[in-house]
Amino acid sequence: MTKRRLSKQQLRRIRTHQEQRSDASNDERLVDSEQTDELGSEQEGIVVCHYGRQLDIESTEKPGLVVRCHQRSNLPPLVTGDHVVWQAENEHSGVIVALKPRRTELLRPGSRGQLRPVAANIDTVMIVIAPVPRPHANLIDRYLVAIEHLGLQPVLLLNKADLMDTQVPDQADPEALQALIRQYAGIGYTVLETSCETDLNLEPLTVLLRNRTSIFVGQSGVGKSSLINRMLARSDSADKAAAVGALSTARGKxxxxxxxxxxxxxxxxxxxxxxxxxxxxxxxxxxAGEVLEGFIEFRPYIGRCRFRDCSHRHEPGCALQAAIEAGEVSADRLDSYFHIISDSPD
Ligand SMILES: Nc1nc2c(ncn2[C@@H]2O[C@H](COP(=O)(O)OP(=O)(O)OP(=O)(O)O)[C@@H](O)[C@H]2O)c(=O)[nH]1
Ligand SMILES: [Mg+2]
Ligand SMILES: [Zn+2]
Structure with missing residues (x-):
């Protein structure tokens, strides 16, 4: 292959060509900034719903005005509860141009194990359980450890209290559920029994929800959306009602x-x-140490065992086992801790 040297003329042609191209891209930038000028002025808003690539933003300036937006590609994934800066494209759509710092964020594992945010700027997490579908083992403790670690306030709701004295297939034992609830109240957590059928305790619930942002978490079918609808029904709220689904008759799920x-x-x-x-x-x-800290009533005993690397299972001089003996903490909660750490790869 012969080495080909570029003639001066060829070099000149390439240079001119490059200059033309960079002029063209300058033009594109001009067009882009002209488009930006066509957008409405920057304003603040909050993400009220999130569907795949599109988000509904409610204007802070005009509460009740909700605009379907897409986000600039340089922004991280946005979630419900995010405070943002957006610009209107027209009456119905807009573009989100900036994300304001998050006060708090809820994370959960994504499909490939990476943590993904699910909601932002939450104060209180309401864990909803019900007699049916019956709570999974350790569910409440798993939530509580996570919530304590995120520095949020947990509240435990036992919904469908109207079913506590009836017999429904696959229902959790009402007495065991009552005992469970009492245990968490004894630890110091706020617990409330509610019912969408009888409106039991909806008044105290609205008080717990006031002046803050809360999120309902819990198994499918425990009545999270139903509770929201009962509360929205208390006035002519402009908000759309949440969809409610029946339990599958086969398994009460x-x-x-x-x-x-x-x-x-x-x-x-x-x-x-x-x-x-x-x-x-x-x-x-x-x-394991961080999980243990998530059991808040264990905290006074942590670091008081005879052995620094105490597993709290069978070692002599274990402060937690002694607290169980003395009836100060529950053996069930310590069991729950063992379950959680045995599930983690740590
Ligand atoms: N008896 C009784 N049934 C209830 C109560 N609250 C909800 N339900 C029923 O429970 C079923 C499930 O309610 P949903 O509100 O859809 O439950 P959810 O927690 O929002 O479920 P997902 O959206 O699937 O996570 C519906 O058939 C409701 O009518 C209650 O207090 N008492
Ligand atoms: Mg729901
Ligand atoms: Zn110990």
Whole structure:
């Protein structure tokens, strides 16, 4: 192959060509900034719903005005509850141009094990359980450890309290559920029994939800969307009702009715996010010590065992085992801790 040297003329031609191309890209930038000028002025908003690539933004300036938006590609994935800066394209659509710092964020494992945010700027996480579908083992403790670790306030709701004295197939034993609830109240957690059928305790629930942003988490079918609808029904709220699904008759399980994470403004104050059953926040990134800290009533005993590397299973001088003996903490909760750490790869 002969080495070909570029003639001066060829070099000149290439240079001119490059200059023309960079002129062209300058032109493109001009066009782009002209397009930006066509957008409305920058304003603040909050993400109230999230569907795949599109998001509904509610204007902070004009509450109640909801605009379907897409986001600039340089922004990270946005979630319900995010505070953003957006510009209108027209009456119905817009573009999100900036994300404001998140006060808090809820994370859960994505399909490839990476953590993905699901909602932002939450104060309170309401864990909803019910007699049917019966709670999975350790479910409450798994949620509590995650919530404590995120620095959020947990509340435990036992919904469908109207079913506590009836017989429904596959129902959890009412007495065992009552004992469970009492245990968490004894630890110091706020617990509330509610019913969408009899409206039991909906008044105290609205008080717990006021002046803050809360999210409902819990198994499919426990009545998260139903509770939201009962509260929205308390006034002529402009918010659309949440979809409610029947339990599958075969197994008394929920049918994953809610598919988008949506924020509602409650008539008595406060924002509430309905989610498609956040079943797991992801605990495996916590080591055993961090999981133990998530059991808040264990904290006074941590670091007081005779052996520094005490597993709290059978060692002599274990402060936690002594606390169980003395009836100060529950053996069930320590068992739950063992379950959680045995599930984590740590
Ligand atoms: N008896 C009784 N049934 C209830 C109560 N609350 C909800 N239900 C019923 O439980 C079923 C499931 O309710 P949903 O509100 O769709 O449950 P969800 O937790 O939002 O479920 P997903 O959206 O699938 O996560 C529906 O048939 C409701 O009518 C209650 O307090 N008492
Ligand atoms: Mg739902
Ligand atoms: Zn110990």
């Amino acid at each position: 929920g049918t994953h009715t809610t598919t988008a994470t949506r924020l509602y403004h409650l008539p008595d104050g406060g924002d509430l996010i309905d989610s498609p059953g956040i079943r797991e926040f992801g605990l495996w990134q916590l080591d």
